[in-house]
Amino acid sequence: MTENNAKDGAYNYAYLDEQTKRMIRRAILKAVAVPGYQVPFGGREMPLPYGWGTGGIQVTAAIIGRDDTLKVIDQGADDTTNAVSIRRFFANVAEVATTTRTEEATVIQTRHRVPETPLGEGQILVFQVPIPEPLRMLEPRETETRTLHALSEYGVMQVSLYESIARHGRISKGYNYPVMVNGRYIMSPSPIPKFDNPKLDRSPALQLYGAGREKRIYAVPPYTPVKSLDFDDHPFEIETWQQCCELCGSKDSFLDEMIVDDDGKRLFVCSDTDYCERRRTPAEAAE
Amino acid sequence: MTMQPVLKVAGLTKSFVVHAHGDLALPVLRDVALAVSPGECLALVGPSGAGKSTLLRSLYGNYRADTGSIRVHHDNAWTELVGAEPRTVLDVRRRTMGFVSQFLRVIPRVATVDVVAEPLLRLGADPAQARDHAEFLLALLNIPQRLWQLPPATFSGGEQQRVNIARSLIVDYPVLLLDEPTASLDAGNRDRVVELIGQRRDAGSALVGIFHDTACASFWPIECSRFPHE
Amino acid sequence: MKPLLSAPLLSVRGLGKRFGARVACQDVYFDLWPGEVLGIVGESGSGKTTLLNCLAGRLAPETGSVTYDSAAYGPVDVHELSEARRRLLSRTEWGFVNQDAREGLRMGVSAGANIGERLMAVGARHYGDIRRTASDWLDRVEIERDRLDDRPTTYSGGMRQRLQIARNLVSRPRLVFMDEPTGGLDVSVQARILDLLRSLVGSLHLSAVLVTHDLGVARLLTHRLMVMQGGAVVEDGLTDQVLDDPQHAYTQMLVASILPV
Structure with a gap:
């Protein structure tokens, strides 16, 4: 990426042309109007491969403005390659301020996590989605999955949870745990850990989901009920750890397990780097 | 006897048309009439090929009559069987009219005792x-107890026949059709x-039957009907 | 048990369907009464499967109507119903047993999940209850309960067919459509399934429409027969009457073609 693309006029503001952004915004509006419903959109080629967040970037590009503050996380971390390059990309093409602090950001593009710090009104969380269709692994035909959604025929989703209990004694799905949005559409929350599912429920922030390869956008407007599917006798549960974060001592955040030496010594640390760092810097946290 | 009949047949005509042989028509029954009252046994007597079996099967609805009327007293009303809907015929068969034939059409894998009990179960009896x-009934008809739980497919001809008789007699049908029920049985x-x-007849069933020899027919204090009518 | 109920479960009037210039079925009229098992027989290509699919709402006919007396909605024209309602009917009040069990089962999930799907589709959310019901149904179709968590891919052809039957009957449908349910199975396996179907139809008071080219199957399972030739019904009546005293030339030919055992 060369410097000053937007500034020297080589690209339109925020990389996408205005027509494309309008088209994406229309899709977003429709998605917000019908929570959980997958809206097709004319996805564009982006300067990074599918699977690296092309859907999320297009959504972010369509909604971002110069007065926004952008945070980008990948698996909870602000400092991975993907997060860094997307952040730099928008700093260049959209001339926005960037931050790693959750509460400072107006737009947070994320892959595979929801920040630990509670989100507030006015914030927008943009998810990168690899496979938008929650029924895809159960029903390969797109025409049929659309019909199933249209008619709310969701027995097959419950079948997959049944199967999980039959095989593993519990619902073993740890990521991409299916949710029912507003009592109507079953939705893939993207591959966030199920630990994050409760944060989606009635969140004051706007959630936008972009799938680049499959060219789908869907959304959960603020304060929308989002219920994780389960059985009466096998209720939805989130992961817990016996350990606490090795770095900040947190007992209630999502922990990553790391193997730190050849003897298999294991270490648990917060997946959310911003959250962890803030806890370790008491002066700042006290501000 | 002064009882009202429970089975009345009038003008019954039946022929077979074999389409494979240039629509060859074989008339078998012509203008048959009969009436049977409770407690009566009507024996159909006549030479082989006279149409005794065809008449019996027509009464049961197994053969389709061309014209005429077969009326049976069913549910306190007369039910016409010629041209009746299948469900009407089946209902009459379930509750009013039984058929005892020589041949057991076995159901694979069903135990003999269940084969026999089935008609009663269909009427909603306690299993x-x-x-x-x-x-x-099986004991009465000398079917060894060790066979009761086996399907009758492998039984001897005489045993199958007696299983079939037990099955046909488990319901007290007001009308009982008998097609050589004792053929090939030992004395x-x-x-x-x-x-x-005989007990059924005495209890008030109306019987119509073909009995395989006149010697056997002499067992029955019955009224014989020359057949076909001359 | 009231033997003669007042309204037919299924009323078919003037049903017709063509594929291009070819007539698949035409001018089909019949009433199916509660508790009746109707057999549709004829050679391959006689239109019986097309007719079955039109009856079950899987194929739209060009002419005529199919009226079903629904427990939930009363009499409804199957082809005038919204797709949502038709699909709901077909997984609550109806069953459909395919010839190929692989088409009627989810091969990738366990037997228990296959049986439980209809229950979950209408809102069952208690894993233990669903599992118990599924296990009971395995028992009813004579599959060992310890196969509950096995996938149908590990089942024999006959077991798959029995599993498909359990999967359909678990929701206690009133009407079951069957397309050659014993086709392609060994004779000994067929006998077991026929016997099973026969007893389930009796004990659950099911009504059924059964398509078969096997007159032996028809005799064993059905009360009534419709004989189809070239898309038209050429004869119908009581099963034993049609088979023992066939009237139409085509039926006579069919009956005469059975190999004696």
């Missing part, structure tokens, strides 16, 4: 009582069957 009754078993059927 345990139906089985009890089936076992009683002892024949007597049992004759006795059983």
Whole structure:
């Protein structure tokens, strides 16, 4: 990426042309109007491969403005390659301020996590989605999955949870745990850990989901009920750890397990780097 | 006897048309009339090929009559069987009219006792009582107890025939059609069957039957009907 | 048990369907009454499967109507119903047993999940209850309960067919459509399934429409027969009457073609 693309006029503001952004915004509006419903959109080629967040970037590009503050996380971390390059990309093409602090950001593009710090009104969380269709692994035909959604025929989703209990004694799905949005559409929350599912429920922030390869956008407007599917006798549960974060001592955040030496010594640390760092810097946290 | 008939046949005509042979028509029954009252046994007598079996099967709805009327007293009303809907015929068969033939059409894998109990179960009988009754009849007809739980497919001809008789007699049908019920039975078993059927008649069933020899027919204090009518 | 109920479960009037210039079925009229098992027989290509699919709402006919007396909605024209309602009917009040069990089962999930799907589709959310019901149904179709968590891919052809039957009957449908349910199975396996179907139809008071080219199957399972030739019904009546005293030339030919055992 060369410097000053937007500034020297080589690209339109925020990389996408205005027509494309309008088209994406229309899709977003429709998605917000019908929570959980997958809206097709004319996805564009982006300067990074599918699977690296092309859907999320297009959504972010369509909604971002110069007065926004952008945070980008990948698996909870602000400092991975993907997060860094997307952040730099928008700093260049959209001339926005960037931050790693959750509460400072107006737009947070994320892959595979929801920040630990509670989100507030006015914030927008943009998810990168690899496979938008929650029924895809159960029903390969797109025409049929659309019909199933249209008619709310969701027995097959419950079948997959049944199967999980039959095989593993519990619902073993740890990521991409299916949710029912507003009592109507079953939705893939993207591959966030199920630990994050409760944060989606009635969140004051706007959630936008972009799938680049499959060219789908869907959304959960603020304060929308989002219920994780389960059985009466096998209720939805989130992961817990016996350990606490090795770095900040947190007992209630999502922990990553790391193997730190050849003897298999294991270490648990917060997946959310911003959250962890803030806890370790008491002066700042006290501000 | 002054009882009202429970089965009335009038003008019954039946022919077979064999399409494979240039629509060859074989007239078998022509203008048959009969009436049977409770407690009566009507024996159909006549030479082989006279149409005795065809008449019996037509009465049961197994053969389709061309014209005429077969009326049976069913549910306190006369039910016409010629041209009746299948469900009407089936309902008459379930509750009013039984058929005893020589040949058991076996159902694969079903135990003999259940084969026998089935007609009673179809009427909504208690399964345990139906089985009890089936076992009683099987014992009466000399079917060894060790065979009761086996499907009758592998039984001897005489045993299958007696299983079939037990199955046909487990319901007290007001009308009973008998197609050579004692053919190929030994003397002892024949007597049992004759006795059983006689009991039915005495209890008020109306019987119409073909009996395989006149000697056997002499067992029955019955009214014989020359057949075909001359 | 009231033997003669007042309204037919299924009323078919003037049903017709063509594929291009070819007539698949035409002018089909019949009433199916509660508790009746109707057999549709004829050679391959006689239109019986097309007719079955039109009856079950899987194929839209060009002419005529199919009226079903629904427990939930009363009499409804199957082809005028919204797709949502038709699909709901077909997984609550109806069953459909395919010839190929692989088409009627989810091969990738366990037997228990296959049986439980209809229950979950209408809102069952208690894993233990669903599992118990599924296990009971395995028992009813004579599959060992310890196969509950096995996938149908590990089942024999006959077991798959029995599993498909359990999967359909678990929701206690009133009407079951069957397309050659024993086709392609060994004779000994067929006998077991026929016997099973026969007893389930009786004990659950099911009504059924059964398509078969096997007159032996028809005799064993059905009360009534419709004989189809070239898309038209050429004869119908009581099963034993049609088979023992066939009237139409085509039926006579069919009956005469059975190999004696």
